Amino acid sequence: xxxxxxxxxxxxxxxxxxxxxxxxxxxxxxxxxxxxxxxxxxxxxxxxxxxxxxxxxxxxxxxxxxxxxxxxxxxxxxxxxxxxxxxxxxxxxxxxxxxxxxxxxxxxxxxxxxxxxxxxxxxxxxxxxxxxxxxxxxxxxxxxxxxxxxxxxxxxxxxxxxxxxxxxxxxxxxxxxxxxxxxxxxxxxxxxxxxxxxxxxxxxxxxxxxxxxxxxxxxxxxxxxxxxxxxxxxxxxxxxxxxxxxxxxxxxxxxxxxxxxxxxxxxxxxxxxxxxxxxxxxxxxxxxxxxxxxxxxxxxxxxxxxxxxxxxxxxxxxxxxxxxxxxxxxxxxxxxxxxxxxxxxxxxxxxxxxxxxxxxxxxxxxxxxxxxxxxxxxxxxxxxxxxxxxxxxxxxxxxxxxxxxxxxxxxxxxxxxxxxxxxxxxxxxxxxxxxxxxxxxxxxxxxxxxxxxxxxxxxxxxxxxxxxxxxxxxxxxxxxxxxxxxxxxxxxxxxxxxxxxxxxxxxxxxxxxxxxxxxxxxxxxxxxxxxxxxxxxxxxxxxxxxxxxxxxxxxxxxxxxxxxxxxxxxxxxxxxxxxxxxxxxxxxxxxxxxxxxxxxxxxxxxxxxxxxxxxxxxxxx
Amino acid sequence: xxxxxxxxxxxxxxxxxxxxxxxxxxxxxxxxxxxxxxxxxxxxxxxxxxxxxxxxxxxxxxxxxxxxxxxxxxxxxxxxxxxxxxxxxxxxxxxxxxxxxxxxxxxxxxxxxxxxxxxxxxxxxxxxxxxxxxxxxxxxxxxxxxxxxxxxxxxxxxxxxxxxxxxxxxxxxxxxxxxxxxxxxxxxxxxxxxxxxxxxxxxxxxxxxxxxxxxxxxxxxxxxxx
Numbered sequence: 133x134x135x136x137x138x139x140x141x142x143x144x145x146x147x148x149x150x151x152x153x154x155x156x157x158x159x160x161x162x163x164x165x166x167x168x169x170x171x172x173x174x175x176x177x178x179x180x181x182x183x184x185x186x187x188x189x190x191x192x193x194x195x196x197x198x199x200x201x202x203x204x205x206x207x208x209x210x211x212x213x214x215x216x217x218x219x220x221x222x223x224x225x226x227x228x229x230x231x232x233x234x235x236x237x238x239x240x241x242x243x244x245x246x247x248x249x250x251x252x253x254x255x256x257x258x259x260x261x262x263x264x265x266x267x268x269x270x271x272x273x274x275x276x277x278x279x280x281x282x283x284x285x286x287x288x289x290x291x292x293x294x295x296x297x298x299x300x301x302x303x304x305x306x307x308x309x310x311x312x313x314x315x316x317x318x319x320x321x322x323x324x325x326x327x328x329x330x331x332x333x334x335x336x337x338x339x340x341x342x343x344x345x346x347x348x349x350x351x352x353x354x355x356x357x358x359x360x361x362x363x364x365x366x367x368x369x370x371x372x373x374x375x376x377x378x379x380x381x382x383x384x385x386x387x388x389x390x391x392x393x394x395x396x397x398x399x400x401x402x403x404x405x406x407x408x409x410x411x412x413x414x415x416x417x418x419x420x421x422x423x424x425x426x427x428x429x430x431x432x433x434x435x436x437x438x439x440x441x442x443x444x445x446x447x448x449x450x451x452x453x454x455x456x457x458x459x460x461x462x463x464x465x466x467x468x469x470x471x472x473x474x475x476x477x478x479x480x481x482x483x484x485x486x487x488x489x490x491x492x493x494x495x496x497x498x499x500x501x502x503x504x505x506x507x508x509x510x511x512x513x514x515x516x517x518x519x520x521x522x523x524x525x526x527x528x529x530x531x532x533x534x535x536x537x538x539x540x541x542x543x544x545x546x547x548x549x550x551x552x553x554x555x556x557x558x559x560x561x562x563x564x565x566x567x568x569x570x571x572x573x574x575x576x577x578x579x580x581x582x583x584x585x586x587x588x589x590x591x592x593x594x595x596x597x598x599x600x601x602x603x604x605x606x607x608x609x610x611x612x613x614x615x616x617x618x619x620x621x622x623x624x625x626x627x628x629x630x631x632x633x634x635x636x637x638x639x640x641x642x643x644x645x646x647x648x649x650x651x652x653x654x655x656x657x658x659x660x661x662x663x664x665x666x667x668x669x670x671x672x673x674x675x676x677x678x679x680x681x682x683x684x685x686x687x688x689x690x691x692x693x694x695x696x697x698x699x700x701x702x703x704x705x706x707x708x709x710x711x712x713x714x715x716x717x718x719x720x721x722x723x724x725x726x727x728x729x730x731x732x733x734x735x736x737x738x739x740x741x742x743x744x745x746x747x748x749x750x751x752x753x
Numbered sequence: 754x755x756x757x758x759x760x761x762x763x764x765x766x767x768x769x770x771x772x773x774x775x776x777x778x779x780x781x782x783x784x785x786x787x788x789x790x791x792x793x794x795x796x797x798x799x800x801x802x803x804x805x806x807x808x809x810x811x812x813x814x815x816x817x818x819x820x821x822x823x824x825x826x827x828x829x830x831x832x833x834x835x836x837x838x839x840x841x842x843x844x845x846x847x848x849x850x851x852x853x854x855x856x857x858x859x860x861x862x863x864x865x866x867x868x869x870x871x872x873x874x875x876x877x878x879x880x881x882x883x884x885x886x887x888x889x890x891x892x893x894x895x896x897x898x899x900x901x902x903x904x905x906x907x908x909x910x911x912x913x914x915x916x917x918x919x920x921x922x923x924x925x926x927x928x929x930x931x932x933x934x935x936x937x938x939x940x941x942x943x944x945x946x947x948x949x950x951x952x953x954x955x956x957x958x959x960x961x962x963x964x965x966x967x968x969x970x971x972x973x974x975x976x977x978x979x
Contacts, residue, residue, distance in 0.1 A: 134845075136769055140962075144814045149772040155844055157784070384784055386777055438784030438842075469787075470801045493799040 134161075137225040137232075138213075146213045150386040151179035154205075154227035157384040158436065160192075161228055162202040168312045171195055172226050172233040172273075174206040174241045176251035177668065182207040183383070184391035186445060187242050187279060191300050194377035201308060204228040205383070206239070208251050209258065211666065217258055224258035234260040236273045237311065240296075243281035246645035247638060247668035249288055252277070253660040256291060263657060265293045265339055270322045274311075282336075283414050284594040286704040287645050287652035289338035293326055296334055297708055298368025299400075301376050303334045330361045334368035337361070341707065343650055349691055351649065351702040364709040367414070371747045373400065373421045378429055381436040393441035393474060394433040396426055398458070402447035403733035403749055405740075407515045407724050408504070408543065410593035411447055413712050416740060418733060419748035423454040427461050434471060442466065443474035450479035451734075459487050466491075477502060479518075480526030485533045495578065498537030499530045505549075506542060506556030512727040513548050515720070520560075527564045531571045536581040538564055543590040544612045544633070547601045547724060554612055558620035558629065561585045565625035584630040585620075587613060589639040592693075593646050594705045595712060597720030603643045603693040609636040637675045638667070643693040649704040652692075654685045713741040757794040757804065757825040759855040760835060761862060761979065766817040768846035775810035781847070782822065788842040791835060794825040806861040808968050808979060809869065809933050812940075819870075819967035821979045823855065823862045868918055868969040868976050869933035871941045874926045876960045884959055885927045891948050892920040900947045913944055918973050930976075933968065 136143070136153060143149035164170065173191055175182030182188060188205065195203035204226030209217060216222070223232035233239055239259060241252055256263050261272055268275070277288070278296035285295040296303065310328055314320040330337040340361045344352040356363055370376055382394065401418035402411065421429075430442060442462065446452060459473075466473050473491040477500050478484035488497070501523050505511045508520055527538055542557050561583045568581035589609045592601040613633040620631050645652065659681035666672035682689050697703075699718060706714065716739060723730055730738050733749045743750040766778065773781065783803055786793050795801035804825035811817045826835075836852035843849060859865075875884045892898070898913040916939050919930035931939040941963055949956050969976040 134769070140814065143772055148774075149813065150774070150777055153769040153772050155769050155846065157788075157842075157844055386773055386781065388777065388780060392780075434787075435790070436788070438787035440783060440787065470795045470803075472800055491799075 134230055137230040138222070142213070142216055142220075142222075146216065147210060148179075148387050151207070151210070152213065152227070153386070154230065156386055157438070158381040159205075159228055159383050160196045160202070162196075164202065164229060164231070166199075167202040168200040168315065169202075169238070169308055170226075170236040171201060171203040171238045171240060172206045172236045173203050174239060174255055176208050176241050176243070176248045176255050177666075178210055179207045179385070180387055180389045183385040183387075183389040185242065185244065186395050186397060187244075187300070189379040189382055189395075190377060191240075191242075191304075192383070193379040193381075194301065194304065195308075197377060198305075198308070200312060202228075204233075204236075206233060206255065208254055208666070211672065214254065214258070214665075223260045224255065232260070233273065237315075239273050239275045241275075241277045242279040243277050243288070244279050245668060246281055246642045247673075248281075249645060249656050250660045250665040250667055252288060252291060253657065254665045257660075263660075264290050266290070268293065268322065270320070272322075274322075274325070280410065280414065281645075283410070283708060283710065284647060284703075284705040285336065285338065286343075286650050287648040287656065289650055290653040292338060293322070294329060295336045295338065296368075297336055297365050298334045299370050300368075301370045302368040303332050306332045307335060327358065327361070330356075333366050336365040336708075343704070351704060354702070354704070354707050364707055366709045367711055369711070369745050369747075370400070370419065371745060373419045374425045380429065380432045382433055382439075384437050384439070391443070392439070393443055393472075394430070394437060394439045395443055395445045396430055396433070397421070397445045398426060398449060398452045399446045401748060403451055404448055404517055405515055405720075405730055405732055405738065406504070406517075407513070407597040407720055408546065408590060408592075409447075410596050413595050413717075413740075414710060415447070416712055416733075416742035417745060417748040417750045418451065420452060420454075423457055423461075426458055430462060430465065434465075434469065439471070441472040441474055444476050446476065448479075449476045450484065456483065463487075463490055479522075480530060482529055485526075485529055485535075489533060494534040497535070498539050498582075498584075499526070499535050500539045500541070501526065502541040503560065504541065504543050505546060505553060506558075506560050507553045509727055510546060510549060510553040510556070512729050513724050514543075514546060515724070515730055517729075517732060523560070524563070524567060527567055528571055531568050531581070536568065536572075536578055538581070538583045540564075540583065540585045542585060542587045544587045544616070545590040545604055545609055545639075547598060548727075549612075551615060554615045555619045557585055557587065557616050558623050558631070561620070561629045561631075562623040562625050565623075565628040568628070569625070580628050582630065583625075583628055584632070585616075586632045586634075587616060588634045589636055591639060591643045591646055594703065595708075595710050595717065597717050597724055599647065599703065599717065600697045600699065600701075600721055602696045603640065605694075606636040606640055609639060635670070638673060640689070640693065641667075641675075641678060644689045647703070648692050651687055655681050655687050655689075658684050711741050711744055716740040757827060758829055759823055759825055759857075759859065759861075760830075760832065761821060761823050761853050761855050762836075762839065762849060763851035763979075764817075764820050764822075765848045765850055766811065766820055766846065767848075768816070770844070770846035771814055771816045774813050775807070778811075779805070779807060785839060785842050786824065789838040791830060791838055792827040794827045806863050808862040808866045809938075811965055812963075815963050815965055817965045819965070819978065821862045821866075821968055829854075862968075862979055864935070865970040865979055866934040866968050867932065867936065867971060868930055868973060869965055870919070870928060870930045870967045870969070872923070872926050872928055872964040872966055873941065873945070874962045874964065876962060878959050880954075880959065883925065884954075885922055885925055887952065888927050888948055889920055889922045891951060892917060895951075898944075898947050898951075900943060900950075902943065913939065913947060917944065918976070928966070930969075932973075 276294035399420040808821040832852040840849040
C-alpha cells in the first residue's frame with residue numbers, strides 16, 4: 133500500500149481527511165520511473181470543488197493516455213491543513229503518488245474564476261517554489277495555467293512560466309514532446325525550453341513579453357523581447373468534437389463533490405451572442421458532439437463510475453440540435469438503471485417542461501429563467517434573445533403543468549442601466565405572480581406561487597462587447613439592489629416575491645482582476661502575504677486586507693474599472709488573438725449603446741471572426 | 754420491498770480508507786454496487802435509492818475488519834457471485850469478504866448489532882512496563898470502573914465494569930468487546946479514558962491505535978458475529 137504524505141496524526145486533526153488520501157476509483161497509478169514527464173494538474177480550490185470540474189478530468193485523461201506521462205491531481209489544502217503544512221514544512225503532494233510536486237516536471241492550474249488568484253500563490257508556496265516565475269531555476273517544475281481567466285492573464289502573468297490560451301486538446305502534445313526531447317538530449321535549460329515553447333500555438337510565455345505604459349497608465353505597447361517569439365498568441369480550438377479525449381472512466385471522489393455525477397459535455401461554444409457573456413465569445417464557434425458519441429459516453433461513464441446522476445454540460449443546451457433524441461435516450465437508460473437526470477437550465481417551453489416533468493418532482497422543483505435584465509430595452513442592450521412573451525408564455529405553461537415556483541436571474545450595473553430598468557425587475561416578478569393567480573383557479577392552487585429574483589452585479593470581462601464599460605463603487609451597487617428591493621415591496625403580489633442580491637465587495641475586486649494588467653500581480657502577492665486566500669469563500673474573504681494590499685503597493689484599482697475605456701485604448705489582453713475580432717466587439721459595443729439586437733449565429737453570421745476555424749455552426753449556417 | 758431478497762455483506766475498511774467518514778462509505782458502496790451491476794432493489798419515487806442498511810458507523814481513523822451492511826435484491830443471486838462481483842470493483846483498502854442470504858423476516862443489521870470487538874494496539878513508548886498487561890489488569894482487579902458519560906443532553910455516571918464483555922491480552926495488544934448499537938453503546942475511547950484517569954498516564958505519552966475487528970448480534974453472553 134502507498135505511504136501517505138501526511139501522518140495519521142495530522143490527518144486526524146484536519147477536517148475531511150479523505151480529501152488528501154487519493155486512492156479513488158479510476159485514479160491512475162503509474163510507475164514513476166517508467167515515465168518521462170510528471171504533471172500535477174491542479175484546481176486551486178478545495179477538493180470537493182476541484183473534483184467537480186470537467187477540464188481537470190479531461191486533461192487528466194488526455195495526459196495519462198500517454199505512456200510517457202503521469203498526471204496526478206492536486207487541490208488546495210483547506211486552511212486547517214495549510215497551517216499544519218506551513219508549521220511542519222510539509223511540501224504539497226500529488227494525490228496519486230503522495231509525492232512532493234516540487235519534484236514534478238510541470239504544475240498546471242486551471243483558473244476558472246478570478247477570486248482563486250491567491251490560491252494560486254498558496255499552491256506555488258506550499259509546493260516549495262518561488263512565487264515569481266522569474267525566480268525559478270532549472271531544477272524546478274514549469275508552472276503553467278489555462279482556463280477562462282487566462283484570456284486576460286496579465287494580473288497573474290508574473291506567477292507563471294507558461295499560460296496556455298485556449299482549449300487544452302490541441303497543443304499539449306507538442307509542449308510535452310519538446311520538453312521530453314530537450315531533457316533526453318541534455319539540452320534542457322528553463323530559459324531555452326520556454327523560448328522554444330513560445331512558438332507552439334497557444335503557448336504564452338509571459339517573461340518573453342514586455343509592456344510599456346503611457347503617462348496616464350494605459351498601455352503604449354506590448355511586445356515580445358525576441359524576434360522569433362510571436363507577437364500574438366492564437367487561441368486554440370478543437371475542430372472535431374468527436375475526436376477528443378474524454379474521461380470515460382471518471383475519477384470518483386471519496387468526499388462528496390459539489391457535482392457528484394457524470395458530466396456529459398454536449399457541445400462547446402454558444403450561438404447566442406449575449407454581450408456580457410465572456411464564455412459566449414471565447415468559446416466560439418458552437419461545436420456539437422454527435423448524438424452517437426454522447427450516447428456512448430453516457431453509457432460508459434455511468435458504468436465505469438457507478439454515479440447515480442448524470443447532467444448535461446453546455447452554455448445553452450436547448451441549442452443542441454439533437455436534444456430531444458438525446459434526452460429520450462437518457463430518460464430510457466436512466467429510468468432502467470435508476471439514475472437521476474439533472475437538467476441544465478433549458479429554455480422554458482412545452483418541450484422542456486415535458487422533459488422536466490418526466491425526470492423531477494414538479495411539486496418540489498422550480499423553473500428557471502435567466503432574463504438577466506428586467507426591461508426589454510435592457511435585454512436588447514445586452515442582446516439577450518429572451519422576450520417578454522417568452523417569459524410570460526413559458527411561465528403560463530409551467531403553471532398549467534403544475535409548477536408554482538419560478539426563479540429569475542438578473543444582473544445589476546449593466547451599461548446604460550437606468551432606474552426604470554432596475555424597477556422593471558420586481559415588476560416582471562409581479563407580473564409572473566399575477567399570471568399564476570389568473571391562470572390557476574383557486575381550488576387547484578398548491579398554496580401561493582413563489583417567484584424568486586436574484587441579482588448579481590455585472591463585471592465586464594475581456595473579449596466581450598462590454599470590455600470598454602465602466603463599473604461602479606460598492607455603494608452604488610448596493611443602492612441599485614435597494615431600489616429593486618424597495619420597489620418589490622410596493623408590488624401587489626409582494627407576498628409571493630422574494631429577492632436576493634450578492635455582496636458587492638468581491639464584485640469590485642473581481643472587476644479589477646478581470647481587466648487588470650501586470651501591475652496587479654504585486655497586489656495579489658501582497659494580499660497573500662497578509663493572509664488572504666480562499667477569497668471565493670465568504671468566510672475567508674477579508675476586504676480590509678485587500679484594501680491594505682492595494683495601498684501598500686500604491687496601485688489604484690479604480691483606474692481599471694471606474695472609467696469607460698476609449699475605443700482606441702490598447703488592452704493588456706490584446707496580444708491574444710481570440711479569433712473574435714476587436715472590430716466585431718466594438719461594433720457590438722456600439723449596437724449595445726443603441727439597444728440594437730444582433731442575430732444569433734443560427735439566424736445569420738455577424739462576422740465575428742470565428743469562421744476561420746471552419747467548424748461547427750460556422751459551416752452549417 | 755415486496756418480493757425482494759435480503760443479503761448481508763461483510764467488508765473490510767483498512768489502510769487509507771479508514772479516513773472516509775460513514776456517509777462517504779455509504780456513497781462509496783452505492784456507487785460500487787452500480788459498478789458491480791448486481792440486481793439491487795430500489796425505493797420508489799423520483800429519486801430512487803438503493804435499499805441498503807449499514808451496521809454501526811465506524812469512527813474516522815479506525816480500520817474495520819468485520820464491517821457489515823444489508824442490501825435488498827430484486828432477484829436471487831448466488832452469494833459467492835455477489836461477493837466476487839462486489840469485491841472486483843473495490844479500491845485498495847476495501848474488500849468484500851463475505852455475502853450471505855438472510856431469512857425473509859430477519860432484522861436489518863443496524864437493528865441487530867449489539868456488540869463490537871476491538872484491538873487496542875499501543876504505539877512505541879518510553880514506559881518500562883507492558884501497558885497491555887496493565888490495561889487488562891486495570892479491568893480485572895477493579896470492582897467498578899465509574900465514569901461520566903456525556904451526551905448532548907445530559908451527563909450520567911455509569912459503571913463500565915459490567916459493560917465490558919471481554920478484555921484479554923493478545924500478543925502485546927488488548928482485545929476488548931463492548932456493547933455497540935442503538936440500545937447501549939460504549940466507545941473504546943471511553944474505556945481508555947478511564948484507564949488514563951485511573952493510572953495518571955498522560956495519553957500523549959502512551960498512544961494507541963484502534964481496530965474494530967468484528968460486530969456481533971444477540972444478547973451477551975450469547976453473542977455471535979452478525
